[in-house]
Structures are given as structure tokens and as C-alpha cells.
Amino acid sequence: MTLLDLTPRVVENDRLTTLPVAIIGAGPIGLSAAAHLLERGIGFVIFEAGDQAAASVRAWGHTRLFSPWKHLVDPASRRLLEAHGWELPDPERAPTGTELVEKYLAPLAGLEPIASRLRTGIEVLGVTREGMDRTRSRARFATPFALRIRTASGEIEDVSARAVIDASGTYLSPNSLSSGGLQLLGMTEIADRVTAALPDVLGRDRALxxxxxxxxxxxxxxxxNTLLGLVELARDEPGTTVTWLIRNAQAVRVSSSTDDELAERARLGSRVDQAVADGCIAVLDGFEIIRGRRAGDAVQLVGHRHGEVVTHTTDIVVNATGFRPDLDMLREIRLELDEIVEAPKRLAPLIDPNVHSCGSVEPHGFRELAHPEKGFFVVGMKSYGRAPTFLLATGYEQVRSVTAWLAGDTEAAANVELVLPATGVCSTDASGGGGCCS
Structure with a gap:
């Protein structure tokens, strides 16, 4: 199948059934959607912006997840892989992001039924209906979707689809360093001294x-995770120092509580607490950043702290402020989003970070994910908007329900379940952005 095969010029009454489902993103949730569509016998194509599947996971591959293998593999994907001789790694061991890719996601993406439909180096610039902006309603839901894409060679074209599953995640759209949410004033001056979340401090990025x-x-x-990596680096590299800048009086998300669902997550909090107590990490709390500026080779962050305007000088800034969904590409799609979290309106109350942690989010499916745009779904971390409570197992159940609905199996689509052990199934917040998992 070529890209041109997806864009026939003649619109026919039954054309929707001949078109594929477009999946945006070849991360864990996008590949899971592909596996479920395969089981349902529904054609699909995956558009991945990176040059390989799971490009975002690869970026934070040095980070170890909180959850063991038994909670990180989608059931449909497992069935597909095991039919080709694959075996689940040690179920009780928590892998790194790189291990998740090498032992699970890459083999899944490499299977012929998926690999033949995977298009890498393809950036989706926008989604709409063919010949219709968001204001036009006549025959809207009988009209194919049109995805505007940019290929690796820079060519821009439109391709058609019967439905769209947006699993593009949020890793590539971080929150601003500015406390106001807008791009930080002076960001262009300091951009070369600011890194994304989860740099490979002890490996690829060590020299920086x-x-x-x-x-x-x-x-x-x-x-x-980054703070602990820097503390370890400081033991071997003289002159390496670490400051932790937070907006509130304390970092409530990094908890070392013995009641934490996941022992590894609690241990992470305990290690940070100890490093702060030992003087390895200087804490600058209550700091609301309003501007960045260059001072020679250094960076100055100007902000409000305890009612005063203060300046903090540093060499490198790591932006670990979380992530947000890229909604610009969906401007011509009719969305119904919560005004605070930017998640689907019916899903938002279930994932409110002020109420829920990873393990307390109820299972949900196509109903909670549906928008006024019939046949369009945002799934995975992006479906959680700015909430940091996403977990992979929930994403897998999302796409199982959505693909059942696309297949016309409304009973299976409505029957959403998520059987979790007492320990929960959260992993790290690396790819999806926020507190729980990738």
C-alpha cells in the first residue's frame, strides 16, 4: 500500500468502508490499536513522525519504568507476537524504556501485518473532513477524513481515512517554563541551554x-529521575552542582510514602529526599518563573518568590514541567474538551489529578473518548490532556473498546474492564508526560 492508494479522487457512497483507519503515532498505544484492528480485520495505516516506531520511548530509553513486564504488554499485541514465537520477558522485572522497545515494541512493529502499514518520517499537520471545515454539517459523517501530512522529503499531501485514532502522545509538546503557561519571555535567548525532560545525564548527554x-x-x-542522575554524575565530575526549582512549597507528586502503590516509585521519592537532606540537591521552592535571559554563558531565570522579584543563575535548565496535548493539528475537528484539563469532557472527571492517582482511574472506553466528530478518537496519553495520571494498561483498554466500536461490536465496546492487582500498573511519566506512565 502506498500513500497514493489512500487518496482516491472519486467519492462514492460506500467509500468509507474501503478506506483504512488512520493511526497517528507508533508508540505503545498506537501499535496496540494496530494489533486490535488486525484482530478485527479492519485495514489501517500508521503515521509515525519519527524515523522508527516508538521514537519518543527511545528518547527516554535510559529511564527504568516503575512497573514490571506483566503490566506493560497489550493483550492483543501479545497474542499477535506469540503467534510468531515471541516470549514475554521476566514478568516481575521492570524494564527500561530501551528494553521496552527492543524486546516488545520493535518486534511488534516489525511484524509484516503491521510493518507493511507503518509509515515513518510522516508528520501529521492537520486533520479535517474532505472538503469540509468544522462549520459544515451536511453529510459530514458520511465524508472521509483527510489528514494533511508532511513526508520525510518535505512533500505535503492529503490522505483519506474512514476513521482516525490519534495516539500521538504529548512527549513532543512540553509545558512552558513560564508559570503563566505561555512561552517563557526570553526563551529564544536561552533555548540552547534548555533541555527537554529526562535527558540521558549519565550517557548520551553526559558532556552537556x-x-x-x-x-x-x-x-x-x-x-x-533527572535529579538523581545529576547527583550520581556529581560524584564523578568535579564542579557538577544541582538545583531543584519548584513552583509550590513542596513537590507533592514525588512522594516517598509507604502507602504508595508501587515500591519503586516510593523508593524514587525516598532517594530524592535523602539527596536533599545530604545537601546534594539545593531546593528553590515557591519560585514562579516569569522571564529567562542570557548572562554570558549562563542562564538567568527571573521570577516571583515569596512576594519578591528574584533572579536565579544557572548553566543548564531541564524543563521537567510536564506536557500538554498538541491541539493545533485538530483545529478543523469538532472536539468536546474539558476546559481545564483539555481531555475529552466525559473522561475529565475520571482523571482529575486533584482527585485521582494512576491506580484510582476507572476503566473507560469509546463513550468517554467520543467527540462530536464521529469516527475520531484521541487515545493514550494525549487523551488525558494535561492530567498526569495515565497508565499503559488503561490505554490498551481504550483502544480495545474503540476498535470494537469501529467494528460495529457495540457490546464489546461498551464492556470496559481493567483488572489490576493491588499494586497498580503505573510506570514512569516519561513518554506521556506527567506522573504515572509512558
Whole structure:
């Protein structure tokens, strides 16, 4: 199948049934959607912006997840892989992101029924209906979707689909360093001294941080992982210092509570607490950043702290402030989003981070994920908007329900279940952005 095969020029009454479902993103949830569509006998094509499947997971591959293998593999994907001789790694062991890719996601993406439908290096610029902006209603739901894409060679074209599953995640759209949410004033001046969340401090990015003063901004587990990596680096590289900048009085998300569902997550919090107590990490709390500026080779962060305007000087800034969904590409799609979290309106109350943690989110499916745009679904981390409570097992159940609905199996689509052990199934917040998992 070529891209041109997806864009016939003649619109026919039954054309929708001949078109594939377009999946945006070849991460864990996008590949899970592909596996479920295969089981349902529904054609699909996957558009992945990276040059390989699971590109975002590869970016934070050095980070170990909180959850063991038994909670990280989608059932339909497992069935497909095992039919080709694959075996589940040690069920009780928690893998790194790289291990998740090498031992699960890459083999899944490499299977011929998926690999033949996977298009890498394809950026989806926008989604609409063929010949219809969001204001036009006549025959809207009988009209194919049109995805505007940019290929690796830079060509821009439109392709058609019967339905769209947006599993593009949020890793590539981080929150701003600015406390106001807008792009930080002066960001262009300091951009070369600001890194994304979860840099590989002890590996690929070591030279950037060695001997430097690094300020990690953010109060979640991404920040905690980076802080501990920097503390370890400081033991071997003289002159390496670490500051933890948070907006509130304390980092409530990095908890070392003995009641934590996951022992590894609690241990992470305990290690950070100990490093702070030992003086390895300087904490700058209550700091609301309003501007960044360059001072020679250094960076100055200007902000409000305890009612005063203060300046913090550092060499490197790590933006671990969380993530948000990219909604610009969906401007011509009719969405119904919660005004605070930017998640689907019926899903938002179930994932409110002020009420729920990873393990307390109820299972949900096509009903909670549906928008006024029939046949369009946002799934995975992106479906959680700005809430940091996403977990992979929930994403797998999302796409199982959505693909059942696309197949016309409304009974299976409505029957959403998520059987979790007492320990929960959260992993790290690396790919999806926020407190729970990738």
C-alpha cells in the first residue's frame, strides 16, 4: 500500500468502508490499536513522525519504568507476537524504556501485518473532513477524513481515512517554563541551554552536564529521575552542582510514602529526599518563573518568590514541567474538551489529578473518548490532556473498546474492564508526560 492508494479522487457512497483507519503515532498505544484492528480485520495505516516506531520511548530509553513486564504488554499485541514465537520477558522485572522497545515494541512493529502499514518520517499537520471545515454539517459523517501530512522529503499531501485514532502522545509538546503557561519571555535567548525532560545525564548527554550547574524545573517523577542522575554524575565530575526549582512549597507528586502503590516509585521519592537532606540537591521552592535571559554563558531565570522579584543563575535548565496535548493539528475537528484539563469532557472527571492517582482511574472506553466528530478518537496519553495520571494498561483498554466500536461490536465496546492487582500498573511519566506512565 502506498500513500497514493489512500487518496482516491472519486467519492462514492460506500467509500468509507474501503478506506483504512488512520493511526497517528507508533508508540505503545498506537501499535496496540494496530494489533486490535488486525484482530478485527479492519485495514489501517500508521503515521509515525519519527524515523522508527516508538521514537519518543527511545528518547527516554535510559529511564527504568516503575512497573514490571506483566503490566506493560497489550493483550492483543501479545497474542499477535506469540503467534510468531515471541516470549514475554521476566514478568516481575521492570524494564527500561530501551528494553521496552527492543524486546516488545520493535518486534511488534516489525511484524509484516503491521510493518507493511507503518509509515515513518510522516508528520501529521492537520486533520479535517474532505472538503469540509468544522462549520459544515451536511453529510459530514458520511465524508472521509483527510489528514494533511508532511513526508520525510518535505512533500505535503492529503490522505483519506474512514476513521482516525490519534495516539500521538504529548512527549513532543512540553509545558512552558513560564508559570503563566505561555512561552517563557526570553526563551529564544536561552533555548540552547534548555533541555527537554529526562535527558540521558549519565550517557548520551553526559558532556552537556558534566562540571555544570544544572537547574531542574518541575515537581514530578521526570524531575526526580533527572535529579538523581545529576547527583550520581556529581560524584564523578568535579564542579557538577544541582538545583531543584519548584513552583509550590513542596513537590507533592514525588512522594516517598509507604502507602504508595508501587515500591519503586516510593523508593524514587525516598532517594530524592535523602539527596536533599545530604545537601546534594539545593531546593528553590515557591519560585514562579516569569522571564529567562542570557548572562554570558549562563542562564538567568527571573521570577516571583515569596512576594519578591528574584533572579536565579544557572548553566543548564531541564524543563521537567510536564506536557500538554498538541491541539493545533485538530483545529478543523469538532472536539468536546474539558476546559481545564483539555481531555475529552466525559473522561475529565475520571482523571482529575486533584482527585485521582494512576491506580484510582476507572476503566473507560469509546463513550468517554467520543467527540462530536464521529469516527475520531484521541487515545493514550494525549487523551488525558494535561492530567498526569495515565497508565499503559488503561490505554490498551481504550483502544480495545474503540476498535470494537469501529467494528460495529457495540457490546464489546461498551464492556470496559481493567483488572489490576493491588499494586497498580503505573510506570514512569516519561513518554506521556506527567506522573504515572509512558
Amino acid at each position: 552536564f558534566a562540571g555544570e550547574h544544572t537547574t531542574v524545573v518541575g515537581a514530578g517523577h521526570s524531575a526526580a
